[in-house]
Amino acid sequence: MQHSGRTAPAARRVVITGIGVAAPSGLGVADFWAATRIGKNAIGPVTRFDASSYPARLAGEVRGFEAGDHLPGRLVPQTDRVTQLALTATDCALADAGIAPGDVHPYDMGVVTAAGSGGSEFGERELRKLWGQGAKHVSAYQSFAWFNAANSGQISVRNDLRGPTGVLVGDQAGGLDALAHARRRIRNGGRLIVTGGFDASICSFGWAAHLAGGGVTATNDPERAYLPFDGAASGYVPGEGGAIVVLEDEGSVRARGGRNVYGEFAGYAATFDPRPGSGREPGLRRAVEGALADAGCHRDEVDVVFADGAGVPGPDRVEAEAITAVFGPRGVPVTVPKTMTGRLGAGGAPVDVVSAVLAMREGLIPPTTNVELSPDYDIDLVTGRSRTASVRTALVLARGHGGFNSAAVLRAVD
Known part of the structure; x- marks a missing residue:
């Protein structure tokens, strides 16, 4: 094959311009980092359901989060907790990036998220209604609130992101895969992608799934439960939450006058x-x-x-x-x-x-x-x-x- 003599164009540099966090160690970047930098433990007894009959009774919960404090009232009954956390983090990430309506054309903005279990708590609640009260009592929102793609869809609708949209499922690895897919979309011509991952399955239905996987520790001392690389390691502690970041083409950031750049998603x-x-x-x-x-x-x-x-x-x-x-x-x-x-x-x-x-x-x-x-x-x-x-x-x-x-x-x- 004869070489054309053309030089391949340099890959577009993709940078992080906004971040939003909803994690057990903090809701919002400031609270999250204040706890993380000093090593503050956010693992404790499960409070979101009665776990007393289960062998594992510790979790990392986003305590004090009330969806109605952050989202319009009409959205709350339509969405699972995982989506409510993701939407709240997205609001923070876009604000952090300095993105206001009209700054970027809707078709130049997309969303790619990762989710492992979808809306477990919402699904469990509606299944209880189905078997206890009958099909007529099941919410119409069950048709999508349980789905892994619900976060991407709701983020897209709420923020008028009409560009490429997707969801990846890869358990703990899925969050990095989502960021990488977002970078690929930007290198293929997009300007801005909202990306990240969330899970929130601390309910009896989700807990059964965690225990079935066989990796959850039965240790109930929050200080000695989750110990990677320790000789006493006996499994992990499940948690809920995640993070959303705004990825942008570096040239587009300059063009819109953006000043907040955290770093490059380089490889x-x-x-x-x-x-x-x-x-x-x-x-x-x-x-x-x-x-x-x-x-x-x-x-x-x-x-x-x-x-x-x-x-x-x-x-x-x-x-x-x-x-x-x-x-x-x-x-x-x-x-x-x-x-x-x-x-x-x-x-x-x-x-x-x-x-x-x-x-x-x-x-x-x-x-x-x-x-x-x-x-x-x-x-x-x-x-x-x-x-x-x-x-x-x-x-x-x-x-x-x-x-x-x-x-x-x-x-x-x-």
Whole structure:
């Protein structure tokens, strides 16, 4: 084949210009970061339903959130809690980015989110009505409120985002996949994508699903329950919430006079683990190397790794070995701030992305709380308290149930 002689156009630089958070450690960026930077634990006894008969009774809940305080009254009965949290975070992210109506044409703005379980609490409530009162008592909004795509749809309608819209499902890895898909849409000509992930399944129906997965800890001490990379690790604590970010083409940000840029979504890769018993290496290391290559980033440039932190010995070992294989023994600081919140499903990785860009702004790596690093893992885990550091490049890892692996590189923008 004869080469045409043409040079491929440079990839468009995609940056984060707005963030919104609704997590157990804080509603809104200021409260979230104030708690995260000092290692404040937000895990506690389940209050959203009676969990006394279950073996696991701890969760990371977004306490004090009342949907009516943040959303129009007509939306509240139409939506599940997960969508209410996502809509609230989206309002914050757009305001943070300085996006006002008319700044960007509606067809130049889209939304891509990740969701693992959809509207569990709404669905459970309507099923109770179905079996207890009859079909006529089931809300018409059940037709979409339970669905994984409800967040993307409601965000699109509420904010008049008429560009590309989608939803990805990949458990904990889905949040990074959504951001990467949003970046791809921008590089293909879009100007702005609202993206991120949310899950909120702390109800008896959702709890049964968590327990069926087999990874939830039965420990009921909030300080010793979720312990990734600790010799006492016995599983994870479920949580609810997530984060929304605004991704934009850097040139478009300048064109509209935007001034708020947190960082660049610089690289991404995803892999899938081979079947159990195959003898082949898990896919996480390849995801890390692929994300670094996509960002044009050498491993020595990475200042911190926000690890997935399964809290289960087998997956913890796989992740620690992947990090060590790429960066060398104790070659890079590693942190798992989700020990303060529990694992948030599709919302977990977007929250880590927010933590990463805030760490860049402050020059501070948030801690992995309550954990005593096992000598079995040769990683430099930031435990106890935050660590002051110059953070210019961060790697975020996420792994989903069933073999999903995703990795993303965030880079500071001067």
